[in-house]
Amino acid sequence: MAEKQYRIGIDLGGTNIKVGVIDADNRLLGKLSMKTRPLGRDWHLVVADMAAQVNHLLEELDIAVEECIKIGVGSPGMVDHIAGVVTYAGNFEWEYVPLLAELRCSFPHMPMRLANDANCAVLGEAVAGAAKGARHVVLITLGTGVGGGVIVDGRLQEGGSAGGMELGHTLLKLDGELCTCGRHGCLEAYASASALTRQARAAAEGDKHSAMHALCGGNLGNMNGIIPFKAARQGDQTAQRVVDTYIRYLGEGIINFINIWRPEKVLLGGGVSNEGPPLIDPLNDYVRPRAFGGERGYVAPVVQATLGNDAGLIGAASL
Amino acid sequence: MAEKQYRIGIDLGGTNIKVGVIDADNRLLGKLSMKTRPLGRDWHLVVADMAAQVNHLLEELDIAVEECIKIGVGSPGMVDHIAGVVTYAGNFEWEYVPLLAELRCSFPHMPMRLANDANCAVLGEAVAGAAKGARHVVLITLGTGVGGGVIVDGRLQEGGSAGGMELGHTLLKLDGELCTCGRHGCLEAYASASALTRQARAAAEGDKHSAMHALCGGNLGNMNGIIPFKAARQGDQTAQRVVDTYIRYLGEGIINFINIWRPEKVLLGGGVSNEGPPLIDPLNDYVRPRAFGGERGYVAPVVQATLGNDAGLIGAASL
Numbered sequence: 001m002a003e004k005q006y007r008i009g010i011d012l013g014g015t016n017i018k019v020g021v022i023d024a025d026n027r028l029l030g031k032l033s034m035k036t037r038p039l040g041r042d043w044h045l046v047v048a049d050m051a052a053q054v055n056h057l058l059e060e061l062d063i064a065v066e067e068c069i070k071i072g073v074g075s076p077g078m079v080d081h082i083a084g085v086v087t088y089a090g091n092f093e094w095e096y097v098p099l100l101a102e103l104r105c106s107f108p109h110m111p112m113r114l115a116n117d118a119n120c121a122v123l124g125e126a127v128a129g130a131a132k133g134a135r136h137v138v139l140i141t142l143g144t145g146v147g148g149g150v151i152v153d154g155r156l157q158e159g160g161s162a163g164g165m166e167l168g169h170t171l172l173k174l175d176g177e178l179c180t181c182g183r184h185g186c187l188e189a190y191a192s193a194s195a196l197t198r199q200a201r202a203a204a205e206g207d208k209h210s211a212m213h214a215l216c217g218g219n220l221g222n223m224n225g226i227i228p229f230k231a232a233r234q235g236d237q238t239a240q241r242v243v244d245t246y247i248r249y250l251g252e253g254i255i256n257f258i259n260i261w262r263p264e265k266v267l268l269g270g271g272v273s274n275e276g277p278p279l280i281d282p283l284n285d286y287v288r289p290r291a292f293g294g295e296r297g298y299v300a301p302v303v304q305a306t307l308g309n310d311a312g313l314i315g316a317a318s319l
Numbered sequence: 320m321a322e323k324q325y326r327i328g329i330d331l332g333g334t335n336i337k338v339g340v341i342d343a344d345n346r347l348l349g350k351l352s353m354k355t356r357p358l359g360r361d362w363h364l365v366v367a368d369m370a371a372q373v374n375h376l377l378e379e380l381d382i383a384v385e386e387c388i389k390i391g392v393g394s395p396g397m398v399d400h401i402a403g404v405v406t407y408a409g410n411f412e413w414e415y416v417p418l419l420a421e422l423r424c425s426f427p428h429m430p431m432r433l434a435n436d437a438n439c440a441v442l443g444e445a446v447a448g449a450a451k452g453a454r455h456v457v458l459i460t461l462g463t464g465v466g467g468g469v470i471v472d473g474r475l476q477e478g479g480s481a482g483g484m485e486l487g488h489t490l491l492k493l494d495g496e497l498c499t500c501g502r503h504g505c506l507e508a509y510a511s512a513s514a515l516t517r518q519a520r521a522a523a524e525g526d527k528h529s530a531m532h533a534l535c536g537g538n539l540g541n542m543n544g545i546i547p548f549k550a551a552r553q554g555d556q557t558a559q560r561v562v563d564t565y566i567r568y569l570g571e572g573i574i575n576f577i578n579i580w581r582p583e584k585v586l587l588g589g590g591v592s593n594e595g596p597p598l599i600d601p602l603n604d605y606v607r608p609r610a611f612g613g614e615r616g617y618v619a620p621v622v623q624a625t626l627g628n629d630a631g632l633i634g635a636a637s638l
Contacts, residue, residue, distance in 0.1 A: 078612045088615050095615070136479030152476065159581035160455030160471070163616040170575040173493040173504075174568075181611055183574070185492075249493075255502070256489040260579075262478035292500055293397045296407050296414070297482040 006063055008071040009317030010050050014091040019053045020313040026128040032057045043097045051106035070111040072319035074120030074312045080162035084114045087162040113319035117312050122149025123156050124315030125267055129307035134264040138257045142272035146188040190249040193225040193271050200228040203242045211236035225272045251286035259292040269305035327390040328636030329369050333410040338372040339632040345447040351376045362416045370425035389430040391638035393439030393631045399481035403433045406481040432638035436631050441468025442475050443634030444586055448626035453583040457576045461591035465507040509568040512544040512590045519547040522561045530555035544591050570605035578611040588624035
């Protein structure tokens with residue numbers, strides 16, 4: 001009988017379904033990607049695509065399914081990790097989709113796990129990326145929304161039931177900006193890439209001389225999370241204020257998580273994190289003196305995640 | 320040789336040093352209490368008092384120290400649970416007090432643990448109180464400050480280093496009220512008994528007809544966290560607004576913790592929690608529809624802790 005040594009990860013995203021296989025050393029041996037779209041199609045078809053992609057990749061890698069220990073799936077939205085059900089994924093218009101039960105039809109007897117995608121990402125970074133070797137880690141992903149993943153004493157934290165570790169849906173400001181979740185003032189409403197884009201657009205509207213106009217090609221509808229950083233580097237004061245304010249929002253959220261978990265590291269992932277040092281350095285300067293206990297306690301450095309899009313795949317395979 | 324079956328808990332507070340002994344069924348067999356004061360005296364003397372109290376209680380209960388498995392100590396302030404050191408306790412003017420090392424001089428070879436007092440309280444409630452049998456629990460203590468304790472999958476959460484699980488020092492409102500920790504807008508600055516007292520006093524100052532004046536004996540310096548609830552029950556609208564606003568502050572904090580941990584129960588302890596249903600019922604009504612995922616997710620009921628002052632003692636003995 002073949003020795004079981006490989007693990008399969010599936011990263012379900014709004015744009016792509018990615019599958020990958022990792023070995024016992026958490027090395028990604030190969031991966032495949034296909035479009036998830038059209039969004040809103042029958043979930044059975046999406047799961048059938050996942051299964052087909054897995055079989056395709058195993059064939060390419062010349063690995064038999066019997067050599068695989070398990071399959072892990074990362075999904076966006078609210079996930080019931082215990083039941084293996086996607087409770088709710090707005091992008092897909094999914095409610096209570098029994099994803100693992102369906103996938104098991106294609107891979108009978110295979111151990112399977114399901115988790116939220118940001119939870120997978122922190123696990124990936126912990127086994128093979130920026131947090132390798134750390135036992136206490138917080139990851140914040142800055143994309144369309146703000147996702148969160150936490151590892152405590154080497155164990156992925158998922159909450160006692162569906163919808164836990166929603167770090168983006170903790171409060172930054174009572175009665176503040178309306179969040180996609182319906183609550184006012186969530187961190188996500190201030191620190192996501194979408195929020196940054198909105199903040200930059202509003203600032204540019206108030207300053208017709210801002211370099212952001214040219215960087216948008218004269219149309220503020222082209223604003224994104226990169227432009228204010230770029231304009232700030234060109235010396236644009238309005239853009240610099242946008243960046244400074246954004247760093248403050250994100251920093252205050254990070255201080256909350258340090259006061260809770262006292263991790264060894266705080267990782268930043270997602271699109272905005274690609275700004276690197278112009279984001280990370282002032283963020284550390286903001287966070288360090290403001291965490292509870294000040295200089296008496298250890299304050300985790302904020303660092304950039306390193307695995308990029310592979311984090312979710314490697315993490316899913318490591319569930 | 321005597322069978323080891325008893326555990327010793329020490330609850331160090333600003334007012335009292337309490338010691339207790341529990342049996343294998345987490346029953347409190349006996350306890351003693353003495354004044355901690357004067358605050359600011361040499362910490363060696365405080366630890367000597369703890370040791371003397373333990374010996375005194377064991378003698379009273381006719382239990383030999385050899386029959387005890389371990390000693391657990393709950394301390395206010397910032398605690399390094401790994402090193403057994405009180406990093407900082409403002410009340411006592413303590414910094415880096417090696418409490419366990421000192422206590423070990425009196426009880427050589429005895430296994431010992433140190434934790435923050437709110438962490439002990441949640442553990443006590445989980446082994447013998449309102450959260451008995453639950454594996455995922457959040458406790459919030461509403462006293463002079465706001466303390467927090469969390470149990471995940473049956474394990475006490477303490478953070479990766481000193482100063483974790485400071486739920487009172489997570490943000491309610493960016494740029495809000497100044498907190499004792501130096502940060503602006505912490506939950507503690509809105510939801511502690513001291514904050515409630517301040518809110519009630521300000522409201523009474525603005526309404527000379529409020530029933531709160533009489534309940535303070537005409538002197539708003541006598542305001543406390545009980546009076547607004549009492550006045551609201553008498554039909555005083557100003558007091559009712561104070562209560563409603565306080566419930567909203569506390570509710571928003573609780574929603575944050577549900578969105579993170581998805582516990583089975585949220586417990587309220589500390590002075591303010593003694594209000595019972597007039598606090599707890601509207602709090603549940605506020606929290607239930609506002610947690611992330613709304614009706615799709617399980618939302619923990621908020622309930623009153625049941626062990627009162629014994630929670631910390633039983634929890635310390637259970638560390």
